[in-house]
Amino acid sequence: MSYDMIAMLMFGSMLVMLMTGQRMFGIIGFVAVVAALFLWGDRGGYDLAFAQSIKLMNWFPLLTLPMFIFMGYVLSESKLADDLYRMFHVWFGPVPGGLAIGTIVLMVLISAMNGLSVAGMAIGATIALPELLRRNYDKRMVTGVIQAGSSLGILVPPSVVMVLYAMIARQPVGQLWLAGIVPGLMMALMFILYIWVRCKINPALGPAISDADRAAVSRSEKNRLLLAGLLPLGIFVVMMVPFVLGYTRLVESSVIGALAALLAAIAKGRMTFDVLEKVTRHTLAITCMFMWIILAALAFGAVFDGLRAVDFVRALFMDNLGLGRWEILILMQLSFILMGTFLDDTAMLVIVAPLYVPIVRMLEFDLVWYGVLYTMTCQIAYMTPPFGYNLFLMRAMAPPEVTLADIYRSIVPFVSVMILALALVMAFPQIALWLPQVLYTP
Template sequence: MSHEMIALMMFAGMVFLMLTGQRVFAMIGAVAAASALSLYGNASAELPFNAAFKLFSWHALLTLPLFVYMGHMMSKSGIAEELYQMMHVWFGKLSGGLALGTIFLMVIISAINGLSVAGLAIGSAIALPEMLRRGYDKVLITGVVQGGSTLGILLPPSVVMVLFAVIARQPVSDLWLAGVFPGLLMAVIFAIYVYVRVKLNPSLAPKLSEEELAMPLSEKLKLLRAGIIPVLIFVLMIGLFVTGNTSLLESAAVGATSATLAAAWKGRLSWSLINETARETMSISALFMWVILGALAFSSVFDGIGAVRAIENVFIHNWELSPWMVIVLMQLSFIVMGMFLDDTAMLVIVAPLYIPLVAALDLGIENQMIWFGILYTMTCQIAYISPPFGYNLFLMRGLAPKEITLVDIYKSIWPFVLMIMFTIALIMMFPQIATWLPSYVRG
């Protein structure tokens, strides 16, 4: 049997098993184990052990539970809720001010969390009821919360980027730096969209009441203090790392410790809060570890049969595709997969094939693999919110007030999917948007 046929069977088997709805890591591991046994016999029993030891040697993974812990501690201690109250008052005078404030709230939450789920939960529980109560259009604000929540995987400290960096063997810090400008650019594009829509149709976002607009400046300044703690934690954590005073792991520890101290300073730290946060952290971290372990075992078999080189020859030599055409096809395949799979499943499926192939392409782009990591991460944003199976859609249905139906959720998301795709096109045309900052910081 040819290498191409073996590779095709491995991919087909993995996708088929994933359609059963079982755990992603179990399906990946099952295909890796079956392929290894059929190709190499009993000697392949050492494959998962070698993958496990390789996993344990990657110190970047130690940051994962610390960042997850920090995000959950900030969310569950109510600090994010205070942020919304601040945004509500300071952005209230603008057209669509609460919606604009919610977008920038999501930027701040992203900068202290690294996950889209936390931003979605906070936005659904706090922002949606407030805006509905003030007469905002439910389709508009549902899209704002869902679109804004996706920024959590693009801005540092993105947990998805940690996963990509480990599998692609790239510096996490470079990926984080590369995600800053694309993330801020996307937030600005979202804000322009909301502002223009409300200007054209003011009924979508009524203005604040006279009582709210007349709040004294002293009261507004008191609310402004709510944003100080998250910003200080982010600046302290990222600043110490970028200036070289701490390692990545030490910066993650600084962030987790600072979040705990902030909750204590607010008088909200309790054993129940610590227990709930620790359980969430262990659950998410263990899931990521198992997924990476399965991906490593799968990649070992895939690389061992020479399938990557064979598929590279098909794309470049047999089909005579240009490097940019290959990248465009990759992005299209990401978007299609994003309609049915989550980010970890997408990465595991494409990593053995796409990552070595991108490394072999001559695109003339500095930090080419870092740039591709940003493209992948941005496509993951589409995976979170694209019908039919984007799981943020179903999370939103479970978390949103009863006035918002599943039809409203599906109608709300298409403008934001198109805006993300537009931003991806900009990053492909102007790679410097992503690559300039890491190059500048590295000198």
């Protein structure tokens, strides 16, 4: 059997096994080790898994993973993130669509403190959604706002998904995070502009807070909420400024962020033993899950490298189909959107990164820039029917009056905005690359 056929058999077997509902890392690791045993015998198969585990343990930036996850859960479980929304409720309420705009800003800040889109979705659905519906915001508008805003969690640093991409593509995590800042803020600004224009044209979609409600909040209360809401933002500043200025490395900054969040929760009197236990359990579970996924991805990629499967894909795209470099890039992005209808971002990355990353390098595209493109495409895939990840998370968390049809319709304008943002970053790579080129210090 030719190596090309073995590579296709590995890929096909993995997709079939994924339909069984078993753990993704178990399936991918199993296929990799069995293929290695078949190709290189007992010694080669055992050595493959062992060598990749040693490579994983030696990757120092991986220490950032539990630190940022811990920080995000501390802010969430200790209810410090709730203060942010109360602040936005008071300060953005008088603007048409102001609470929806405040929700987007909240999602950006939650993303900057957690790195996982599910955290933003959980906070948005439990805190923002009931408040927005109670104040007569259009249900399709608000469900779209929360889904779109939560998707920023995998783009705005510290993105956990970018840590995984950095390991597979062998790129500096710091550069990837800096590259995600401007596209993430640009996309958030485009969401805000869309909401403001839409609510300005049709105020019924996002009515401003009434004069009576506005008068009920005193100036001192507004200032108190402002200070309370700015605390989580201060944690992010304390964490990121030393890194951007070159005083700390990435790992040290992640420790600063985790420690600052813990101290803030203690100072506010919200760090009980139950909260600490819950935070620790969640951190351990998520960290272990990602480590197993990375290990499986490394093993699978090592087998693909040994098979030279990249040469087969390159020949298919460039020699047989005669496609240009940009046409190949667009096809790869479309494949992510297609896979995103039934897989999450980590599964997509693990399955195709061993093939796509070498092709991107061969096509002479910047791998940091491509990491941003991948992440933005995952955001779109999260919200693409019929099985977009965020669609079903929203359905599980939304009240009964918000139907699945409402959720599907709500994402159309926001997906359009995201596609426009993706096109801008593809057309103008410096949107992503300017900041890391200016600020990055290894």
